[in-house]
Amino acid sequence: MMIVAIEGVDGAGKHTLTSRLVEALTAAGRTAATFSFPRYKAGPLGTAVRAMLDGDERLAGLAGSARATAVLFALDRANALPELAARAAGHDVLLVDRYLASNAAYGAARLPADERPEFLAWIAELELTALRLPRPDLQVLLDVPVETARASARQRAVGDATRALDTFERDEGLQERCAAVYRGLAAGGWVAPWIVADRATGAEAVLDALLSGSTRALQSSQSF
Ligand SMILES: Nc1ncnc2c1ncn2[C@@H]1O[C@H](COP(=O)(O)OP(=O)(O)OP(=O)(O)O)[C@@H](O)[C@H]1O
Numbered sequence: 766m767m768i769v770a771i772e773g774v775d776g777a778g779k780h781t782l783t784s785r786l787v788e789a790l791t792a793a794g795r796t797a798a799t800f801s802f803p804r805y806k807a808g809p810l811g812t813a814v815r816a817m818l819d820g821d822e823r824l825a826g827l828a829g830s831a832r833a834t835a836v837l838f839a840l841d842r843a844n845a846l847p848e849l850a851a852r853a854a855g856h857d858v859l860l861v862d863r864y865l866a867s868n869a870a871y872g873a874a875r876l877p878a879d880e881r882p883e884f885l886a887w888i889a890e891l892e893l894t895a896l897r898l899p900r901p902d903l904q905v906l907l908d909v910p911v912e913t914a915r916a917s918a919r920q921r922a923v924g925d926a927t928r929a930l931d932t933f934e935r936d937e938g939l940q941e942r943c944a945a946v947y948r949g950l951a952a953g954g955w956v957a958p959w960i961v962a963d964r965a966t967g968a969e970a971v972l973d974a975l976l977s978g979s980t981r982a983l984q985s986s987q988s989f
């Protein structure tokens with residue numbers, strides 16, 4: 766079993782790409798399971814994540830700290846480990862819509878540039894070493910222009926009241942910086958191999974990478 770993380774700014778099309786990948790993998794004779802972070806419906810922690818992103822004033826102290834926010838997201842992932850393992854069982858691929866690189870990209874984008882290297886090392890240590898989350902075999906950066914992603918998120922919000930823009934989505938500067946940090950993570954191979962994909966060819970590119978044997982992913986045999 767291999768873990769493939771799908772990453773990108775808000776509205777990039779990660780959910781859509783994840784669905785297309787399930788279809789493509791199934792057509793190629795592989796089985797795929799999916800998982801998505803954050804888990805807004807997972808008890809008190811999920812409720813707190815939702816409230817924090819929605820700008821609940823009572824959580825302003827938490828929301829104001831990039832590191833405290835990152836700990837909240839990381840604990841959500843740690844709590845999900847048994848569920849992740851159960852979901853992945855018996856499948857060839859587990860596609861995860863946002864994983865620890867979301868914490869790396871959004872957290873770093875909220876910090877001054879000179880603090881980012883230390884923050885990125887801290888996230889890797891927190892999530893992979895301290896919380897023992899499985900290292901992804903492959904990370905996919907869905908790299909679409911921020912303006913395109915923003916327009917998609919706005920359009921989606923018009924059609925679905927439950928998808929109103931949250932505080933991160935409304936912060937245009939954050940999304941721009943986040944896109945730049947993501948590109949740096951991919952270029953530097955942060956914690957695992959990356960491929961950079963676009964909306965048009967993303968599913969085919971990821972499928973090729975998974976089936977061609979050119980990534981470490983194919984040699985992986987993850988266990989939780
Ligand atoms: N390849 C594509 N072509 C056209 N529209 C797309 C494509 N991918 C996504 N979209 C549209 O963009 C919007 C956002 O897509 P999606 O929900 O997949 O993004 P996301 O990255 O998962 O968003 P978020 O991070 O905010 O949850 C949706 O309305 C979707 O229909």
Ligand SMILES: Cc1cn([C@H]2C[C@H](O)[C@@H](COP(=O)(O)O)O2)c(=O)[nH]c1=O
Binds near residue numbers: 802865871934
């Ligand atoms: C998992 C995770 C998420 N975030 C940020 C990224 C997004 O702005 C929101 C989640 O929004 P979505 O529409 O539900 O994708 O939270 C983060 O900063 N760290 C994380 O680990």
